[in-house]
Amino acid sequence: MRKVYNFNAGPAMLPEEVLKQAQAEMLDWHGTGMSIMELGHRGHEFKEVAEQAEADLRELMAIPMHYHVFFLAGGASTQFAMVPLNLLNGKGTADYIETGVWSKKAVTEAQRYGNINIAAKTAHRNHLAYVPPQEEWSLNKEAAYVHYTPNETIDGIEFHWVPRTGDVPLVADMTSNILSRPIDINDYGIVYAGAQKNVGQAGITIVIVREDLIQEPLPRTPTLYAYKTHAEHHSFYNTPPTYSWYITGLMLAWLKRQGGVEAIYKINRRKADTLYNVIDTHKDFYICRVEPSYRSMQNVMFYLHDEKLTPRFLEEAAKRNLLNLAGHRVSGGVRASIYNGMPEEGVNLLADFMQDFVKRQG
């Protein structure tokens, strides 16, 4: 059992087992007498780590061989530029679905490279946020791609369905929900995700790209921003972030030991349901401002009806070692980020505390 439960939106909790393994191997990885961070990236030891991580990811997500898998330095913000730089050449226009802060950031960056059409936006009814159904979207059949953010961490809005874009490739920023639930990778042209929420530490981004989307990028695209560079060099064009790759590898192995994505999904679903049940049971006290069918399984975002009580709520939670529950500075409220690394007991303790807090105000 961990001493504290960290509900931060990311970087976020990692399983104790993963941290203990990293600790045990810190000075001597597999009998080499060296830390994995001291080993050359082109040596057979790190190659083994890198290849195992890719194999485990392919297995967990059932990624066919006509998709490339890259492990790239930097966060998902690199992809806000790389996606348009690599896909807009010869097309010049793309569709974006704007459902929160992160998809807006992706739009702003993409607008520097081409004509960006906002095909749909978050809407509200009865003061609850939702995403309009696809029939109401203004998709452009000539678009180079459709970009969306299946989970928005700040407002706690998540898609529980996959847009159908026909021949136009679908691009998804899965930074906050990769490997949290089963997906069919064949629905996507590109999936990318910074590792620091569900699958490791900050500093590395997984990018899964369908082979036909490895194209000639726009002129003057930096070499490291061209997917074709990474396809040719298998993520080894230059020194990759070896230790971050290793930690992601440990997380992937841990996910396999949990029983894979189906198994972790059941746990994640249960974790989220536990918290939303408390909110709905005490709906005169707590409110979630997202329609039930768009509530995030990753970031349970809610408010206290009496917002003056929020600071006390956060303070008392912290005394019970339930940490970093404050909502984002733009949204306020309370946010419980419960990614793969958050153990069920942490969520149960939070649920107990939420109920107890209601009673004590009564």
Add this chain to the structure above:
Amino acid sequence: MRKVYNFNAGPAMLPEEVLKQAQAEMLDWHGTGMSIMELGHRGHEFKEVAEQAEADLRELMAIPMHYHVFFLAGGASTQFAMVPLNLLNGKGTADYIETGVWSKKAVTEAQRYGNINIAAKTAHRNHLAYVPPQEEWSLNKEAAYVHYTPNETIDGIEFHWVPRTGDVPLVADMTSNILSRPIDINDYGIVYAGAQKNVGQAGITIVIVREDLIQEPLPRTPTLYAYKTHAEHHSFYNTPPTYSWYITGLMLAWLKRQGGVEAIYKINRRKADTLYNVIDTHKDFYICRVEPSYRSMQNVMFYLHDEKLTPRFLEEAAKRNLLNLAGHRVSGGVRASIYNGMPEEGVNLLADFMQDFVKRQG
């Protein structure tokens, strides 16, 4: 004492003290009950780590406040593009000094963004490599900057003097010799260095930029490739590689405990002299193909006169736990990379082995 000595060109050895501290703090950083890799990048805990690392770097290198210090995701190859993208706007031309594989890579990337003039190249006399003196360089007074690579890891060539470029800013790729010796930062417009050789692990690059060089970049420069983005957001535009930053912080604190750059320079000088002395003493057996005044203090590159003996040399060294001494695949020979993290006892063991190997062939 380490069990093995890793002479890899990078990622490279880290001091045992640094690894032990990282190990001890893995599950509980400073009593938080969390790993530093689990902590939010905008929380006060990581801010403390980040600010201390910057303060220590500024102290160690005596960096004045009119220089920005960035800690950026990715390796030095990012800077091969960022330097021209940020400095060529309105100028269009830059001078490069080509002294090996790394400076050539910088040239190739820069040529995509402007007119690049190779102002000087490595030359040879008596089969030994050297860099022509500055009087023989064809510098252009209108250049946006002069770029050079003070240490080239593959051929083992290092500048022991600083080019004087007047009003034209000098840009240095110090990936393989940052913090190995004292420098006067005022001689430079920009200094950059991937951390994985002298100051941490792969995945983070230190970039030191004089304030007046924070300029409007070329059109369509990705947001994360613009120095002004990082100047405005102090390296926190997006989630930085927090754990890599932390490890660099531990290295910087360790360097301070060694007595700073002057003290580590004495040790590094002694380490290199020890190996070059063996080479020169046994000059019928070993040969260094670099002029003495350009021999690298970081990468001691040499050949056995009888090249057929090289595989046996490497094999026997490995049996003594002196590892990864093979030269780069393009150069062959033997290369001992002896950065800050390589302890003196490792170098002494290698020197003993080199002498012993000569005797046993005699």
